[in-house]
Amino acid sequence: xxxxxxxxxxxxGSVKELPKGSSGMDVALSISEGLARNxxxxxxxxxxxxxxxxxxxxxxxxxxxxxxxxxxxxYWHSSAHLMAEALEALYPGIKLGIGPAxxxxxxxxxxxxxxxxxxxxxxxxxxxxxxLAKQKNVYERSEVSKADAIKYFxxxxxxxxxxxxxxxxxxxxxxxxxxEFTDLCKGPHIPHTGFIKAAKILNVAGAYWKGDENxxxxxxxxxxxxxxxxxxxxxxxxxxxxxxRDHRKLGKELELFTFSEKVxxxxxxxxxxGAMLKDRLETFLKKVQLKAGYKPVVTPHIxxxxxxxxxxxxxxxxxxxxxxxxxxxxxxxxxLKPMNCPHHCEIYNSTPKSYKDLPLRLTEFGxxxxxxxxxxxxxLTRVRGFTQDDAHIFCMPEQxxxxxxxxxxxxxxxxxxxxxxxxxxxxSLRDPENTQKYIGTDENWAKAEKAIIEATEExxxxxxxxxxxxxxxxxxxxxxxxxxxxxxxxxxxxxxxxNLPERFELEYTGSDNQKHxxxxxxxxxxxxxxxxxxxxxxxxxxxxxLWLTPDQIAILPISEKYADYANEVYAKMEDYDIRGFxxxxxxxxxxxxxxxxxxxxxxxxxxxxxxxxxxxxxxxxHGEGDLGSFTQDEFIKLFKEAASVG
RNA sequence: GCCGACGUAGCUCAGGGGUAGAGCACUUCCUUGGUAAGGAAGAGGCCACGGGUUCAAAUCCCGUCGUUGGCUCCA
Numbered sequence: 185x186x187x188x189x190x191x192x193x194x195x196x197g198s199v200k201e202l203p204k205g206s207s208g209m210d211v212a213l214s215i216s217e218g219l220a221r222n223x224x225x226x227x228x229x230x231x232x233x234x235x236x237x238x239x240x241x242x243x244x245x246x247x248x249x250x251x252x253x254x255x256x257x258x259y260w261h262s263s264a265h266l267m268a269e270a271l272e273a274l275y276p277g278i279k280l281g282i283g284p285a286x287x288x289x290x291x292x293x294x295x296x297x298x299x300x301x302x303x304x305x306x307x308x309x310x311x312x313x314x315x316l317a318k319q320k321n322v323y324e325r326s327e328v329s330k331a332d333a334i335k336y337f338x339x340x341x342x343x344x345x346x347x348x349x350x351x352x353x354x355x356x357x358x359x360x361x362x363x364e365f366t367d368l369c370k371g372p373h374i375p376h377t378g379f380i381k382a383a384k385i386l387n388v389a390g391a392y393w394k395g396d397e398n399x400x401x402x403x404x405x406x407x408x409x410x411x412x413x414x415x416x417x418x419x420x421x422x423x424x425x426x427x428x429r430d431h432r433k434l435g436k437e438l439e440l441f442t443f444s445e446k447v448x449x450x451x452x453x454x455x456x457x458g459a460m461l462k463d464r465l466e467t468f469l470k471k472v473q474l475k476a477g478y479k480p481v482v483t484p485h486i487x488x489x490x491x492x493x494x495x496x497x498x499x500x501x502x503x504x505x506x507x508x509x510x511x512x513x514x515x516x517x518x519x520l521k522p523m524n525c526p527h528h529c530e531i532y533n534s535t536p537k538s539y540k541d542l543p544l545r546l547t548e549f550g551x552x553x554x555x556x557x558x559x560x561x562x563x564l565t566r567v568r569g570f571t572q573d574d575a576h577i578f579c580m581p582e583q584x585x586x587x588x589x590x591x592x593x594x595x596x597x598x599x600x601x602x603x604x605x606x607x608x609x610x611x612s613l614r615d616p617e618n619t620q621k622y623i624g625t626d627e628n629w630a631k632a633e634k635a636i637i638e639a640t641e642e643x644x645x646x647x648x649x650x651x652x653x654x655x656x657x658x659x660x661x662x663x664x665x666x667x668x669x670x671x672x673x674x675x676x677x678x679x680x681x682x683n684l685p686e687r688f689e690l691e692y693t694g695s696d697n698q699k700h701x702x703x704x705x706x707x708x709x710x711x712x713x714x715x716x717x718x719x720x721x722x723x724x725x726x727x728x729x730l731w732l733t734p735d736q737i738a739i740l741p742i743s744e745k746y747a748d749y750a751n752e753v754y755a756k757m758e759d760y761d762i763r764g765f766x767x768x769x770x771x772x773x774x775x776x777x778x779x780x781x782x783x784x785x786x787x788x789x790x791x792x793x794x795x796x797x798x799x800x801x802x803x804x805x806h807g808e809g810d811l812g813s814f815t816q817d818e819f820i821k822l823f824k825e826a827a828s829v830g
Numbered sequence: 831g832c833c834g835a836c837g838u839a840g841c842u843c844a845g846g847g848g849u850a851g852a853g854c855a856c857u858u859c860c861u862u863g864g865u866a867a868g869g870a871a872g873a874g875g876c877c878a879c880g881g882g883u884u885c886a887a888a889u890c891c892c893g894u895c896g897u898u899g900g901c902u903c904c905a
Contacts, residue, residue: 303835389900390833397832397902404900436841445878445896497905504903523905557831557903558896566904655905706905743862770861771868778866792864802865810865 289408320378450568585635615652624682657683742792
C-alpha cells in the first residue's frame with residue numbers, strides 16, 4: 185500500500201483505497217456518479233463532516249444523503265444559512281442569533297432592529313432563498329482565530345455572535361461562507377446551495393436570546409426546505425392532515441370534550457361521547473390489570489398537607505401547586521392531590537406486610553391536579569386536572585426485573601390493542617459522573633438499572649438509553665409512540681422509586697424475619713387518559729377502534745313509518761352491548777347517512793319497508809359504503825368479529 | 831410565568847367610529863323520502879369582560895380573562 189493512500193471502510197464493510205486527502209465526495213465518486221450527486225455530507229469516524237473536507241487518515245466513512253437523519257439535519261442547517269443570507273439581503277443590518285436544524289426543518293433567531301418585519305410577506309423571503317439557491321454557492325469552511333472572529337462580528341455589529349464567540353476556545357472557531365453571507369458555525373454543511381429546491385417559512389414566533397426571558401426577544405423564523413418541490417408539497421399536505429386531525433378540532437366536532445372559562449382553564453369537561461370513550465378505555469385497562477394481578481383502590485382527591493410534606497413533594501412543588509385549602513374551624517390544610525402515590529403508600533402501610541404479600545400492585549384511575557403554567561396548557565395534552573391510569577407496585581428489590589417484564593407485556597398489549605405499533609422505549613439511567621444527587625443505594629440502583637436493561641432486551645424492545653435522565657428517586661423506562669402521521673408522543677412510563685418507601689418508612693418482613701424496605705414502581709401505560717385520548721384521536725383521525733368508539737352504530741329509518749322497527753332493532757343491538765342511537769329526525773335518508781358519515785359512526789343500519797318486512801337491516805360502513813342486507817343476527821355476528829380486541 | 835397574535839350567534843367566519851351579517855346547527859310548518867345536504871318560515875348576539883378617548887365605541891387606547899404560536903417549566 186502506498187504511503188500516500190488511506191483506507192476507507194464503508195458501512196457495508198468494504199474497503200476502498202484512496203489518495204490521502206480525499207474527501208467524502210471523492211469516496212462517493214469512486215462508487216458512482218449518482219451517489220456523488222446526492223451526497224450531502226460524510227460521517228467520518230462517527231463525526232459528520234463536510235463532504236469536501238479532506239480525510240487524512242484511514243477512516244470509517246458513511247456517505248450521508250437525504251435519506252439519513254444526519255444528512256437531513258446537515259441539509260436543514262445549511263438551509264438556515266441560506267435563509268439568513270436571504271434575510272440579510274432583504275433586511276440589511278439585521279443581527280443573527282442561532283440557526284439550528286430541528287426535527288423537521290430549521291429556524292433562525294433574528295433581531296430585525298429597526299426593520300418593520302411583516303409576516304404577510306414571507307413568500308418574498310422564500311423566493312429570495314430559492315433565487316440564491318440557484319446560484320449553487322459553495323459552503324466554504326475556514327478556520328479563524330478568535331481575534332479575527334471577534335473583529336469580524338464587531339465590525340458587523342452583531343452582539344449575539346460575539347456572545348457566542350466569547351464562549352468558544354481560540355483555535356476551535358470556524359466560519360462558513362456561501363455567496364455573500366458569512367456565519368460563525370462549526371458546520372458541517374452540504375456542498376452547495378443548489379441542493380435546496382423548495383423552501384417554506386412555516387411559523388414566526390418570539391424567542392428570547394439563549395432562552396432567558398431577561399434577554400432581548402428575537403424573532404424566530406421556523407422554516408423547512410426540500411431537495412424536490414414535490415416533497416415540500418407532500419410535507420405541507422401532511423401538515424394540513426395534522427390540522428384536520430387536531431384533537432381540539434375533532435374533540436369539538438365529535439363532541440368529546442369542552443372547556444369553560446367559568447370552570448377554569450386547563451380543566452377539561454368530558455361530554456357524554458368523550459366520557460364514553462374514556463370509560464371504555466378505563467374499563468378495558470381495568471380488566472387487563474385485574475388479570476395481571478393488580479388490586480384496584482380508591483383514594484380521595486385531596487390529602488392532608490403533611491402527606492406531601494412526608495412525600496417531599498410539598499417542599500419541591502408546594503410553591504408551584506394549587507395552594508392548600510383549609511378547614512373552616514380547625515384551619516387544617518389539605519392539598520389537591522398532584523399524584524396518587526402518597527395515598528397508596530398509606531394503604532400499604534395500613535397493615536403489616538410480609539414478603540409473601542409482595543409484589544403488591546395497587547391501581548387507581550386517580551384524578552390529579554397540577555398547577556401547570558398558563559402558557560403551557562394545550563387542549564387535552566396539557567391540563568391542570570387529569571386522570572392517571574396509575575398503579576404502584578411494591579416489591580422486593582430482586583423482583584424489579586420480573587415486574588418490569590410484566591408491565592412491559594401490559595404496555596405492549598395495550599398499545600397493540602389501540603393500533604400503536606411503532607414505538608421506542610427510552611431507558612433513563614442515572615448520571616454515572618454524579619451519583620450523589622440520587623437517592624437510594626448504589627447496590628439497588630445497579631440492580632434496578634440492570635433489571636430494566638435486561639427486561640427490555642428480553643422483550644426485544646427498540647430502545648434508546650439516556651444517561652443522567654433518571655429521576656432523582658430512580659431509573660425509568662418511557663414509551664414514545666409514533667402516530668399515523670409519524671409524530672412522536674411520550675405516553676407510558678415505568679419508574680423505579682427508592683425515595684417514597686424511605687420517606688413513608690414502608691416495610692415488609694422478609695423470610696429472615698427481619699424488616700426490609702420494599703421498592704416501589706410507578707407505572708402508567710397511558711400516562712394520562714386526557715393526553716392519551718388526544719393522541720389516539722389524532723392517531724386515528726377521530727375514527728376510533730370499533731370497540732372503543734362512543735357510538736358504534738346509527739340506526740337510520742327511511743321514514744317515521746319505520747320508527748317501531750327501528751326501535752326493535754335498537755333494543756336487540758342493546759341486548760348485544762352494541763352502542764348507538766336512532767336518527768328519528770324528519771330528514772331524508774341521504775341526509776341521515778351524510779350526518780352519520782361526518783359523525784364518523786362506524787356502522788349505519790338503514791331500515792325501511794323491505795327490512796321491516798323481512799326482519800333485516802341494510803348495513804353501511806363508514807367510509808366504505810353499502811354492505812348489503814343482513815338479518816339482525818348476521819349483522820351482530822359481523823359486528824362482533826369487527827369489534828373484537830377490547 | 832414571559833413575548834406576539836387572536837376573541838363577533840351553538841359552530842365556521844365576514845364586517846368595522848353612526849348602536850350587527852352569512853352559511854351550517856336550532857325551532858315550527860310542509861314533505862314520508864332508499865345509500866353523503868328536500869323546501870319554507872322563525873328564533874338566536876352586552877360583538878369576551880372592565881375602564882378610557884369621543885357627540886357617538888363591537889370598531890380606537892389601556893387593563894383583565896380566555897384561546898393560540900413560541901420561550902421557560904413538567905412530580
